[in-house]
Amino acid sequence: MAGKVALLLWAQTLGFAGTQTTWIIVEPPWMPAVLWDRVTLTCQGSGTSSATTWYKDGQRWGQQGHDRLTVTENGTYECNRTSTGLSLPVRVSDGKRDWLVLQVPARPLREGDTVTLRCRDRRNNLGTWVSFYHEEKLLVELRNGTELTLFPLQLHHSGRYHCRGWLKDREWVVSAPVTVTVHVAAGVGGTLLFLLLLVGVIVAWHRWHRVAARKQQERPPPDPTAPPKGGKVRYTHGVSSKQARWSPDVTVPQDPQETYVELWGPHGRPWEPGDIYGNVL
Numbered sequence: 001m002a003g004k005v006a007l008l009l010w011a012q013t014l015g016f017a018g019t020q021t022t023w024i025i026v027e028p029p030w031m032p033a034v035l036w037d038r039v040t041l042t043c044q045g046s047g048t049s050s051a052t053t054w055y056k057d058g059q060r061w062g063q064q065g066h067d068r069l070t071v072t073e074n075g076t077y078e079c080n081r082t083s084t085g086l087s088l089p090v091r092v093s094d095g096k097r098d099w100l101v102l103q104v105p106a107r108p109l110r111e112g113d114t115v116t117l118r119c120r121d122r123r124n125n126l127g128t129w130v131s132f133y134h135e136e137k138l139l140v141e142l143r144n145g146t147e148l149t150l151f152p153l154q155l156h157h158s159g160r161y162h163c164r165g166w167l168k169d170r171e172w173v174v175s176a177p178v179t180v181t182v183h184v185a186a187g188v189g190g191t192l193l194f195l196l197l198l199v200g201v202i203v204a205w206h207r208w209h210r211v212a213a214r215k216q217q218e219r220p221p222p223d224p225t226a227p228p229k230g231g232k233v234r235y236t237h238g239v240s241s242k243q244a245r246w247s248p249d250v251t252v253p254q255d256p257q258e259t260y261v262e263l264w265g266p267h268g269r270p271w272e273p274g275d276i277y278g279n280v281l
Helices: 188-218
Strands: 023-027 040-044 052-056 059-061 068-070 075-081 090-093 100-105 115-121 126-134 137-142 147-150 159-167 171-174 178-180 233-239 257-263
Touching: 023 075, 040 075, 100 159, 100 178, 115 126, 115 159, 137 147
Parallel strands: none
Antiparallel strands: 023 040, 040 068, 052 059, 052 075, 075 090, 100 115, 115 147, 126 137, 126 159, 159 171, 159 178, 233 257
């Protein structure tokens, strides 16, 4: 298989494929898939299997209404469910142009997983020397083995991989590169974001509380004898016709009297029942 081969990660969870809700399961569960194996594709999504339509290289393929397809030809396959839409494409190679193929698990790869990469040749005559490379950097050279295990998987393991091996009848051969993408472990990203937001809210609240307390301390206490500022205020004073109890020598007029005084209050605002002023008479 010439050129770069991308590892297809489909939506086993919505977090890995956005809104993609139709996906393809590959058996055997390795990517890239090759016809050296008996490759079976299964379409997954909402609705019944009768709502499944298969496409090969952009053209309708096979009988409609079957959610499982046994692949006999190389090409790019997709499936469609009427209720959930088109899946991501899956590439299947016949392997005729590839003497060596590097395969990775056909599933989402997450932090902390144990992942095995395997280097295979179509005639099973791979010699004893197999090397694995990450971004053109040699990782390991095996004298007796064709698989590399990464554990625990971390974000920096993402990138392009390829293998190099000694074939008994063709000397050294190199596989096409495969791109591996490692995702953040499920739930870790959301939990971390929530904790950061919570800490931010707590810090902001404490800062606001300190600033408010400082301003309260710096503010001078109100002067009860200070006259009100600006605006018109009506002050009504009622006088009882009875004699005042606190001074038996003082008498008041027999007829009730009312005294009205108008003062300028704040910003020309008319008097309201809630306004409180000092002694204005």
